[in-house]
Amino acid sequence: MTKIEIDHFDGDLPIDNLSDSNNYDLKYLDACDLNYANFFEKFMLRNLPCIIRNITSSWQCTNNWIKNEKINIEYLIDHYGDVDAPVADCDAITFNAHCKINMKVKEYMQYLQSCERDKLLYLKDWHLRRLRPNDLFYEVPLFFGSDWLNEFATDRGEDDFMFVYIGPTKSWTPLHADVYNSYSWSVNVVGQKKWTLFPPGEEEKLKDSLGNLPVMFHPEKFPGVKFLEIVQDGGDALFVPSGWHHQVVNLLDTISINHNWVNACNIENVWSSLQQCLSSVEYEIRDLKDSPEYISQCQVILKSLFGMDFSNFLIFLSYIGNKRITQLRKENSKGFNNIELGQNHIMFDLKTLHKVMNLIQNHPIFSYNCISPDIESDFIKIKKSISMIL
Known part of the structure; x- marks a missing residue:
């Protein structure tokens, strides 16, 4: 059993120390050089994003889901082809969200393999870990191990907040903040994503007269808004802090694993x-x-x-x-x-x-x-x- 520990905190809890509005420089860290206590104090407590590299080197899916640096479609069909998965149509928007249907994984993989696509489809929010509990295709990174949300869900046999995403180039996720104002972490198994993150409060500058956010943010339409633009490569984990609105575009055919999570820091x-x-x-x-x-x-x-x-x-x-x-x-x-x-x-x-x-x-x-x-x-x-x- 792996153990995580922090330094002793005296006096008032530092959980009110929200993001420093003058310090939005994204930090790039290496999993081999980072310890839990350091990540806890410098990023979770301060509610600041970071990229942690070299997360997936020991994951089974790194070997099984990748072939010639691309998605191993044959393996995914062989092992998960008859499983149902939710698929979003990126061209169909209702209430600022993609319309979804269920597809067999083999059907979606055949779509992904096709050169001619009449729709832009994105397999997302797939609870593969819950469907295949004995399939240890990834390991939760130690830095994200204090996870009350999924601890509560798994202990009680309820819906968890652990997802697989598979999307082609140009598939995207609209501007949003995560459920419950939770943290999220996202690890690219293969492919590349572009993230746009907004420090808490900046999203107010994007709302229209009715208080609605745009489906996607375009910088030229909102001068003066602070944001971070991040390119995430294979093996990278992105820590998205609590209350940071964000949008995501896949720059290549991409598979990622995502968790929403809550703990004492947020x-x-x-x-x-x-x-x-x-x-x-x-x-x-x-x-x-x-x-x-x-x-x-x-x-x-x-x-x-x-x-x-x-x-x-x-x-x-x-x-x-x-x-x-x-x-x-x-x-x-x-x-x-x-x-x-x-x-x-x-x-x-x-x-x-x-x-x-x-x-x-x-x-x-x-x-x-x-x-x-x-x-x-x-x-x-x-x-x-x-x-x-x-």
Whole structure:
């Protein structure tokens, strides 16, 4: 079992240290020279992007999915041909997102192999790891091992946030921010991508009079907007920080592996985004404020827009808090992807959880009776147990 540890942090948590608006120079690092504690302190805590090179040298897919420096179409058909995968049509946009259908992988590979393509199709958000749990085609890089989101999902057998993307040259992903305001990491197995990243707040300069973002950013239309343009090669991992809007274009036929993830460094950002989304929902249906269904309806809409409601968030925090307590007591040391957390790391997680739990308990909605008694009781019990440890 691999172990990750951080330095001991005294005093206030440094998780409020968001991106330095005057320091957007992208750092290029080598996985062989980088340790977890350094990445944790200089990039996750500071919410700054970076490229980590030489990530895929030990991955099975590096040998199996690549032939003559291109996608090994025959191998993918032989091993995954009858599997269904979601495929987006890059030429069909609805509500700033690509329209999707399901295709057999062999059908998509035949499309990719064809010289004549009447559509620009992009296989994306494919849960291959969940479909083939014994197929160890990649390893989660150690730097991204503190992953509450996928730890929670895999422990409970729920939908994970681990994806494979396969796209031809010129396929693209519209301008967006990641689900829950999470981090994401993306590793190119083969091919090349161009990313455009926007520091938090810059996306406001791109919105129209109705508050809508463009589907794609074109620099000549938005002078004065700060952004980073990054070319990602095969074997490179890109760390996309919390709240950084981005768009992506494949410069070559490309396969990448992507995770969305949350941990102690960005959980307060997630909580802030949840509150902002709830406030927007409450404003949009303010005419129903005096109706008895107003509170519950706000939660229903919140879940549809944000991906989780208030109760889901409490369940998530309570689960991680309870697990960290058992890990601290040495009752269970196994974390996400069989990674063990060091004691300083566990204490950092617990201290951060306690801070966010306090913020939640002081939020007006906590007293609105929109949470079941069992969820509320468990939340309070876990928070109290963490208080006793701290």
